[in-house]
Amino acid sequence: MKDTKEPTFVSDVSTDNGVAVRKPFRLSKENQRRFIRLEISSPMSLQKIRDAEGGFWPEGDWHVIRGTILNISAGGVLVELEQAVDSGDVVSMRFTLQDVEELPHVLGLVKRADTDETGCLAGIEFITREYLKDHFSNGEVDLLRDMHTNFDESVRQVLNKYVYREAGQKESR
Secondary structure: OOOOOOOEEEOOEEOOOOOEEOOOEEEOOOOOOOOOOEEEEEEEEEEEEEOOOOOEOOOOOOOOEEEEEEEEOOOEEEEEEOOOOOOOOEEEEEEEEOOOEEEEEEEEEEEEEEEEOOEEEEEEEEOOHHHHHHHOOHHHHHHOOOOOEOOOHHHHHHHHHHHHHHHHHHHHO
16 A cells, blocks of 8 residues: 555535535545564464354364464464464464564454465454453353463564564665
């Protein structure tokens, strides 16, 4: 998406319900991303904890789905998976950044998933255990193992450090 600083002006516009906009009403476009995204290629795996239909696997005993991270930010990942997931699935992910920082059992919410005959492209947002408390029943939260990582500020800082270090290295090339 092109990020432009040039304003767009709207001419006189009126609607049937009496709302009117007079020029120069200023519209501006801005990049909607909250976090810097880093293009990487790194193996990962995930297991469903709860699917969009309500199936629940508190021990992470759903089969392992393998894939590759295509890009990552402090807010989530874009992954290419060998098998399909659905929007609304809650997953536990495992991945390593640059063979240095291992992040096991990171919680995520599948925000979008596009499937074809070659696999699945999924956008997964990192979530916290607090998210689970708001969207799971108390019984479900109690059944989840404590190992599922709360993608809290400390892990976010590790990713931010990694992303900014890599972005700085790309700029110096």
